[in-house]
Amino acid sequence: MRCHSTDKGRLLQVALSLLLGFFGLSVSPPAVADETTPLRLCADPDNLPFSSENAATPGFYIELGGEIARALGRPFQPVWVPTYYTKRQIRLKMLAGQCDGFVGVPAEASFMGPRLVFSKPIVHLGYALVAAPTMKVNGIGDLRGRRVAVQFSTPPQDILASDNDVRTVTVLSPEEGMQDLADGKADAAFIWGPSAAWVNHNAMHDAYRVVPVEGDHMQWSAAIAFPRDRTDLRDQVDQAVDRLGDSVNALAVKYGFPTDAPSRGELSPAHPGKGEAQTTGAPPPSPADIQAGRKLFNETCSHCHGPDALQGEQRRNLRLLRQRYGNDMSRMFMTTVTHGRVSKGMPNWSGVLTQDEFSKILAFLTSIQEPGS
Ligand code: HEC
Numbered sequence: 001m002r003c004h005s006t007d008k009g010r011l012l013q014v015a016l017s018l019l020l021g022f023f024g025l026s027v028s029p030p031a032v033a034d035e036t037t038p039l040r041l042c043a044d045p046d047n048l049p050f051s052s053e054n055a056a057t058p059g060f061y062i063e064l065g066g067e068i069a070r071a072l073g074r075p076f077q078p079v080w081v082p083t084y085y086t087k088r089q090i091r092l093k094m095l096a097g098q099c100d101g102f103v104g105v106p107a108e109a110s111f112m113g114p115r116l117v118f119s120k121p122i123v124h125l126g127y128a129l130v131a132a133p134t135m136k137v138n139g140i141g142d143l144r145g146r147r148v149a150v151q152f153s154t155p156p157q158d159i160l161a162s163d164n165d166v167r168t169v170t171v172l173s174p175e176e177g178m179q180d181l182a183d184g185k186a187d188a189a190f191i192w193g194p195s196a197a198w199v200n201h202n203a204m205h206d207a208y209r210v211v212p213v214e215g216d217h218m219q220w221s222a223a224i225a226f227p228r229d230r231t232d233l234r235d236q237v238d239q240a241v242d243r244l245g246d247s248v249n250a251l252a253v254k255y256g257f258p259t260d261a262p263s264r265g266e267l268s269p270a271h272p273g274k275g276e277a278q279t280t281g282a283p284p285p286s287p288a289d290i291q292a293g294r295k296l297f298n299e300t301c302s303h304c305h306g307p308d309a310l311q312g313e314q315r316r317n318l319r320l321l322r323q324r325y326g327n328d329m330s331r332m333f334m335t336t337v338t339h340g341r342v343s344k345g346m347p348n349w350s351g352v353l354t355q356d357e358f359s360k361i362l363a364f365l366t367s368i369q370e371p372g373s
Contacts, residue, residue: 038077039069041224042089042099045080049198049255050104053080060255061103064122064248071240087112088287095227101237107223117228119237121221123252127156128193128212130181130200137188137211140166149177149189152330152359153285155217156190161355170359172330172366175199179327181208194257201256285363293364296357304345309368322369329369333362 043051043061051059058066062078069076079099081089086105090112094102105111107121129137136142144165150157152170160166169186171177174195180186182204189196190213197210212219226234241248285293298307301318305311309318325332337358340348349358 036075038075039065039072039101040077040079040099041065042079042081042093042102043104044083047083049194049257051078053078060123060251060257063251063254064244065103067244067247067251068237068240071243072236090116090225094225100226100230100233102225104222105225107221111225115228116225117231117234119224119226119234120241121223122241122248123222123257124219125222125257126193126212126219127154127190128196128210129188129190130178130196130208130210131188132207133209135188137209139213143188143190146187147185149180149186149191151177151191153289153363154192156213157359160190170330170334172362176327176330178204178208185331194255197256285360285366289360289363290367291364293357293360293362296353297361297364300349300353301361309365318365319368319370321365329366330362333365334358337361 041061043059043065045051045053048057048059051061058078065078066076079093081093081099083089083104086102090102090105093099095115101119103122105116105118107118109118129143131137140159140163143160144163147167147169148160149169149171150160151174152172157168157170160168169180171180171189171191174189174191177186177189177191178196178199181189193210193212196208200206200208200210224234224237226237294308297305297309302308305316305318311317314320321329321333336346337353338348338350340346342348353361
């Protein structure tokens with residue numbers, strides 16, 4: 001899974017530090033920070049309820065980062081990086097010394113191997129069932145016969161894919177899932193809980209109930225990651241978080257994280273290894289999925305739609321799907337590829353490609369959309 005450029009990057013870094021060491025300089029951050037050195041945490045500028053560069057609602061991670069810095073007697077400085085590709089950003093930003101820690105990373109040793117050390121978990125997060133309060137949603141059984149919005153390439157999508165009685169509506173983000181509920185396009189949603197709760201509270205007057213779901217790959221813990229040679233800082237942060245105690249919970253409540261105990265229902269997904277969470281925002285498709293989608297696209301679709309979807313004819317330009325269809329993009333994509341527009345020259349691909357392959361192609365296309373006007 002890991003690519004070789006990482007090792008090359010590491011070698012380069014080692015070579016660089018040897019070179020700088022020769023001139024008496026050092027590339028590693030000072031081992032003991034003095035009180036004027038800001039605590040710099042990398043975080044996403046636009047990922048509420050977790051983090052935002054908007055000072056009016058900075059988000060859970062940013063407020064927590066501020067409190068930790070205050071406890072350490074240091075100024076706090078967020079370093080904004082989009083977390084769409086968390087692992088890549090950790091490598092490019094944190095391991096290159098641009099921030100001291102990366103907040104909101106899955107607290108799992110397997111996440112990026114031995115290059116990182118983690119704080120204690122700072123919050124528990126997971127997928128949730130969302131529906132009107134009048135509808136009983138305690139487990140998958142309650143979804144039978146319903147239209148259910150799921151984010152593509154996520155564990156909920158995997159689980160529901162094998163249930164013939166549930167009609168899934170694929171969406172690209174929890175926000176889109178909530179919109180489908182509001183528009184009556186889905187009866188329930190099985191999506192990323194904290195983001196669903198945030199939208200529910202801030203944009204939908206708490207019209208829906210958000211019930212966290214227990215099970216494999218459903219709930220996990222987020223932590224702050226540090227480079228492996230910064231266990232000193234990690235230990236200081238752990239102590240600070242311990243001292244903060246209840247104010248951490250108060251922040252979780254402030255940002256509307258689902259507080260109901262996870263429902264057990266009859267959810268016991270058995271899809272080991274699938275759907276590893278990537279970030280604590282809506283888990284996006286992994287770079288590996290996007291790569292796989294690109295390969296599939298170039299093998300199957302490119303002779304009509306252009307290699308990497310680059311081609312001049314507007315009608316077939318798949319880089320304009322977002323501009324053309326906005327939030328309906330993923331639905332339109334799924335409908336078009338599974339039905340075709342045979343009379344117009346677009347083949348029907350159902351039976352040729354699997355749902356998983358469609359999802360990967362969509363992940364690739366999503367990653368190359370032209371910005372909207
Ligand atoms: C034989 C040529 C051909 C191949 C191969 C082909 N397409 Fe198409 N596709 C078309 C044409 C032509 C259209 C435009 C149809 C129309 O005018 O509505 C189209 C339209 C589409 C649209 C809708 C675009 C829009 O803006 O409405 C999507 C999505 C799409 N194709 C996806 C794919 C994918 C994914 C593949 C590969 C699995 C693929 N196509 C392979 C010919 C092709």
